[in-house]
Amino acid sequence: MRRFAYHEPKTLEEASRLLVDLGENAHVLAGGTDLFVEIRERLRDVSDVVNIKNIPGMTDITWDPAVGLTFGALVTARQLETLPGVQRTYPNFAEALRLLASIQVRNRATVVGNLCRASPSADTIPPLIADGAIIHIYTPKGMRRMPLAEFFTGPGRTRLERGDIATGIVIPAPAPDSGRIYLKHGRRKAMELATVGVAVSLDRDGDTCTNARIALGAVGPTVLRASAAEALLKGRKITDELIAQVGAQAMAECTPISNVRASAEYRRSMVGVLTRRAVKTAMEATQ
Amino acid sequence: MKQIVELTINGDPQSLAVEGHRSLLDTLREEAGLTGTKKGCDVGDCGACTVIVDGQPVNACLMLAVEAQGRNVETVEGMQQSIDILHPLQDAFMRHGASQCGFCTPGILMMARKLIEENPDPSDDEIRFGLSGNICRCTGYTKIFDAVRSAAAEIRAVRAQEETV
Numbered sequence: 001m002r003r004f005a006y007h008e009p010k011t012l013e014e015a016s017r018l019l020v021d022l023g024e025n026a027h028v029l030a031g032g033t034d035l036f037v038e039i040r041e042r043l044r045d046v047s048d049v050v051n052i053k054n055i056p057g058m059t060d061i062t063w064d065p066a067v068g069l070t071f072g073a074l075v076t077a078r079q080l081e082t083l084p085g086v087q088r089t090y091p092n093f094a095e096a097l098r099l100l101a102s103i104q105v106r107n108r109a110t111v112v113g114n115l116c117r118a119s120p121s122a123d124t125i126p127p128l129i130a131d132g133a134i135i136h137i138y139t140p141k142g143m144r145r146m147p148l149a150e151f152f153t154g155p156g157r158t159r160l161e162r163g164d165i166a167t168g169i170v171i172p173a174p175a176p177d178s179g180r181i182y183l184k185h186g187r188r189k190a191m192e193l194a195t196v197g198v199a200v201s202l203d204r205d206g207d208t209c210t211n212a213r214i215a216l217g218a219v220g221p222t223v224l225r226a227s228a229a230e231a232l233l234k235g236r237k238i239t240d241e242l243i244a245q246v247g248a249q250a251m252a253e254c255t256p257i258s259n260v261r262a263s264a265e266y267r268r269s270m271v272g273v274l275t276r277r278a279v280k281t282a283m284e285a286t287q
Numbered sequence: 288m289k290q291i292v293e294l295t296i297n298g299d300p301q302s303l304a305v306e307g308h309r310s311l312l313d314t315l316r317e318e319a320g321l322t323g324t325k326k327g328c329d330v331g332d333c334g335a336c337t338v339i340v341d342g343q344p345v346n347a348c349l350m351l352a353v354e355a356q357g358r359n360v361e362t363v364e365g366m367q368q369s370i371d372i373l374h375p376l377q378d379a380f381m382r383h384g385a386s387q388c389g390f391c392t393p394g395i396l397m398m399a400r401k402l403i404e405e406n407p408d409p410s411d412d413e414i415r416f417g418l419s420g421n422i423c424r425c426t427g428y429t430k431i432f433d434a435v436r437s438a439a440a441e442i443r444a445v446r447a448q449e450e451t452v
C-alpha cells in the first residue's frame with residue numbers, strides 16, 4: 001500500500017483537530033473497505049489516515065420503542081444484519097445489509113462509512129432515507145443532527161466539513177401499521193453494486209396509504225427521493241392503476257446515466273418495475 | 288516509522304515491527320512468514336486473503352497490521368490439529384477434488400470453517416451465501432460445495448458421538 005502516516009486519536013476532539021491540522025489529504029478510517037480500496041486504486045491522495053476506532057462511545061446499538069433504533073458510527077454492517085430485532089423491525093435495512101458485499105467485508109464495513117462515502121449506489125442509503133433516518137455529527141462547533149435525506153450533495157459528497165465526524169444514526173420506530181422494502185437489482189446476486197435500488201416505506205390505514213417515502217439508488221448523482229410519486233400515494237386507496245401511475249412518476253423523477261453496469265434507458269425502466277413491485281409489497285407486508 | 292504490534296497468531300503471541308501503512312495481509316506473509324494466506328486482488332473482491340480476527344472472518348488485505356494490535360488472528364496454517372491430522376474440511380477438500388490451482392483454497396477453508404461453526408447443518412443456499420465473498424477461477428464451485436457439505440456432516444457425526452460418550 002502507498003505510504004501514509006497513521007493516527008489513533010482517543011477522543012472526537014483530538015480526531016477532529018487532527019483532520020483540521022493535517023489538511024485535505026487526511027482521511028477518517030472506520031472499516032477501511034472503501035478507503036483502502038481507493039488508496040490502492042489511486043483514486044484518492046492520502047497523506048494521513050485517522051483511525052477513529054479507538055474513540056469510545058460509538059459502538060452501541062440501542063432500541064427504544066419511542067425513539068427507534070440508534071447505533072454508533074463504529075457499528076458494522078454484519079452486527080446489524082445479524083440482529084433479529086433489525087430483521088423484524090427494519091426488513092428493508094436488513095435486506096440492504098445482507099446484499100452489501102460479502103460477510104468478510106461486512107465484518108469490517110460500518111454503515112456510517114457507507115453513508116459518508118456517499119456513493120449513489122450505496123445499499124444502506126435508500127432504506128435509511130425512506131425510513132426518515134437522522135445522522136448525528138460531531139463538528140468543532142458542537143453536535144449537529146440532520147435528516148439523512150439532506151446529507152448528500154453529490155457523488156461522494158456530503159455536508160460534512162473538514163473536522164466533522166459522523167457519530168451515529170437514529171432510525172425512527174415504524175408506525176404500527178406500516179410496510180417497508182428495499183429491492184436491489186444487479187447482474188448477479190452476490191458481490192455486486194446495485195444497478196438500481198428502490199426503497200419504499202409507507203404507513204397504511206387498511207388499504208389506504210397515509211404516508212409514503214420512496215428513495216431511488218444508482219439513478220442520479222445522489223440517492224434521490226421521488227417526491228411527486230410519494231405525493232400520488234398519500235391519502236389514496238391503493239389500486240393497480242395508482243401503482244402504475246406511481247411507477248411512471250418515479251421513472252420521470254430519476255436521472256440515470258449510462259455506464260459499464262447498465263444504460264440509462266434500462267435503469268429508468270427498472271425504476272418503474274421495481275417501484276411498482278415495492279409499493280405493492282410494502283402495502284401487503286405484515287410486520 | 289515502525290511500530291511494535293503485539294498480537295496472537297494461531298495461538299502464538301507475537302510481536303512484529305511494522306509501518307503504519309502495511310496491511311495485515313502483507314505483514315502475515317512477509318513479517319510473520321505465513322504465506323498460506325493468499326493475495327488475489329488486494330481490494331476485497333476475491334476472499335483469498337480471508338483470515339479470522341477475534342472470531343470474525345475478514346479480508347486481511349483491507350485491514351492494517353496496526354489494527355490487529357491485541358487481537359487474535361487465525362490463518363490456514365493453524366487449521367490442522369497436528370502435523371499429520373488434517374481438519375475435516377481440509378480432508379474433504381482433498382477427497383472431493385475441491386482444490387485445483389489451490390489459490391482460493393486457504394481463504395475458502397477459513398470461511399467454511401466459520402460457516403460450519405455457526406451453522407453445523409447449512410443448506411446449499413446458506414453455503415453459497417456464506418462463501419459468496421470467495422472467488423474460485425478453477426473448480427466451478429460444485430466440488431467446493433460438495434466438500435463443505437461432506438465436512439459439515441462429518442463434524443456433526445463426531446459431535447454426536449462425543450455427546451453420547
Ligand SMILES: Cc1cc2nc3c(=O)[nH]c(=O)nc-3n(C[C@@H](O)[C@@H](O)[C@H](O)COP(=O)(O)OP(=O)(O)OC[C@H]3O[C@@H](n4cnc5c(N)ncnc54)[C@H](O)[C@@H]3O)c2cc1C
Nearest residue numbers: 028030031032033034035101110113114116122123166331
Ligand atoms: C469487495 C467490496 C464490495 C462492496 N460491495 C458493496 C455493495 O454491494 N454495496 C455497497 O453499498 N457498498 C459496497 N462496498 C462498499 C462498502 O463496503 C463501504 O461503503 C463501507 O460501508 C464503508 O464503510 P467503512 O467503515 O469501511 O468506511 P471507510 O472505508 O473507513 O470510510 C469510507 C469513507 O467515509 C469516511 N468516513 C467513514 N466513517 C466516517 C465517520 N464516522 N465520519 C466521517 N467520515 C467517515 C472515510 O473518511 C472515507 O472517506 C463494497 C466494498 C468492497 C471492498
Ligand code: FES
Nearest residue numbers: 327328329334348
Ligand atoms: S486479496 Fe484480499 S480479497 Fe482479494
Ligand code: FES
Nearest residue numbers: 387388423424425
Ligand atoms: S482452485 Fe484455482 S482458484 Fe480455486
